[in-house]
Amino acid sequence: MKLPLIAAAACALALGGCSTVTSLFEGSSIAAAQPSQIADAEKALSIAHLAYQAVGNTLANAAASGLLEGADAAKAQALYDKAGAALDAADKADDAANAPGVLAAVADAQTAIAAIDSLIPKH
Structure with a gap:
């Protein structure tokens, strides 16, 4: 049961290093920018x-x-x-x-x- 949670956390950490993903979460929308x-x-x-x-x-x-x-x-x-x-x-x-x-x-x-x-x- 904890395996999907661990996999999701690992995936999030791996994606955290991706600049395109992090820029999406930094409020870089057209309206905010x-x-x-x-x-x-x-x-x-x-x-x-x-x-x-x-x-x-x-x-x-x-x-x-x-x-x-x-x-x-x-x-x-x-x-x-x-x-x-x-x-x-x-x-x-x-x-x-x-x-x-x-x-x-x-x-x-x-x-x-x-x-x-x-x-x-x-x-």
Whole structure:
């Protein structure tokens, strides 16, 4: 009965000298290693969500006032949907503590938001 316990202890001691195994137990996860990157990504994500809401309000106002019609309105709606999908992906990456994934998806959303803004006439 004690043999499996002794074997497990011997195996643990043998693996203790292996650098790849010890590094896994030293808190070297992405979240622990780069908390500032995750915090920065979350800030960028929050700002992108605010920009998305703002451009949504601007789109609604431009459409209601007749400033945005036809093909430009359809293109703006498609870009708005694309930005929303990118923010959904960024939220999922944030849930997984994947800072590079958050930043990449936020960049996609920001590109779509900027394209929407360029379609809306400024008066």
